[in-house]
Amino acid sequence: MHPTEQDTSSHGRLEAVIFDVDGTLVDSERDGHRVAFNQAFEDAGLPYRWGVEEYGRHLRVTGGRRRIEAFLVEEGHEPGDAAEQAGKLHEAKTGIFREMVGSGEVPLRPGVARLVGELAAAGVRLFVATTGSRAWVEPLLDRHFGESVFELVVTGTEVTRLKPDPAVYEAVLQAAGLDTHAVVAVEDSANGLVAARGALLPCLVVTNDYTVHHDLSGAALVVDGLGPGAHRVAGADVPLPDGTVTVATLAALAR
Numbered sequence: 001m002h003p004t005e006q007d008t009s010s011h012g013r014l015e016a017v018i019f020d021v022d023g024t025l026v027d028s029e030r031d032g033h034r035v036a037f038n039q040a041f042e043d044a045g046l047p048y049r050w051g052v053e054e055y056g057r058h059l060r061v062t063g064g065r066r067r068i069e070a071f072l073v074e075e076g077h078e079p080g081d082a083a084e085q086a087g088k089l090h091e092a093k094t095g096i097f098r099e100m101v102g103s104g105e106v107p108l109r110p111g112v113a114r115l116v117g118e119l120a121a122a123g124v125r126l127f128v129a130t131t132g133s134r135a136w137v138e139p140l141l142d143r144h145f146g147e148s149v150f151e152l153v154v155t156g157t158e159v160t161r162l163k164p165d166p167a168v169y170e171a172v173l174q175a176a177g178l179d180t181h182a183v184v185a186v187e188d189s190a191n192g193l194v195a196a197r198g199a200l201l202p203c204l205v206v207t208n209d210y211t212v213h214h215d216l217s218g219a220a221l222v223v224d225g226l227g228p229g230a231h232r233v234a235g236a237d238v239p240l241p242d243g244t245v246t247v248a249t250l251a252a253l254a255r
Helices: 005-011 029-043 052-058 064-074 079-102 112-121 134-145 167-176 190-198 247-253
Strands: 016-019 125-129 152-154 183-187 203-206 221-223 232-235
Touching: 016 167, 029 052, 029 064, 029 079, 052 064, 064 079, 079 134, 112 125, 112 247, 125 167, 134 152, 152 167, 167 190, 183 190, 183 247, 190 203, 203 247
Parallel strands: 016 125, 016 183, 125 152, 183 203, 203 221
Antiparallel strands: 221 232
């Protein structure tokens, strides 16, 4: 018999959930970061513009500065020049993206506000582990959730080894004193999945347009949304009432 929401919250098997940000909590890549990167290129007088499909390929490189640097090297820039330009471009891009966050142009994914609210109400501890820069992550989270929902936020500003390296998850686990058996990670991509698994965490993957074709082998559960009306793509047979990811869904994955 599947657990109900009530007995899920009472047995305490789900202690915490650690969320990724880009593509997981917020719909940020195609019409957010990509737009900001392109504006930074234009402002710097560079001829580069990343189309929607092309940007999906660049997402294989985690971290905005690293993404720009790898791209510039591909375009024939000397490595030293690419690294220097990438630093300047990424700083400019971060400023542009922060303005987009402030003006409400970076929305939550459907179902996120509901799920986070239900988890908080059930007493589940909430954390963020992202390779994004704190300069935009913090104001984005504050705008959508307030300052007190997430107990700890670790970003690519504090952790230099980015996903798929598990360092950002390990930093959260260590700082919070969490037992991996009672924690679930929520991600959207193969890189995030590998990072979570590297930290010995079961992982729920919520795919988006850029990650739907990723190799998500090893995910505890793969869904195409948080619901209602989401579909199970792969993984465990756990509660998913009306195609909705709930506290019970995540608690079942933590066992």
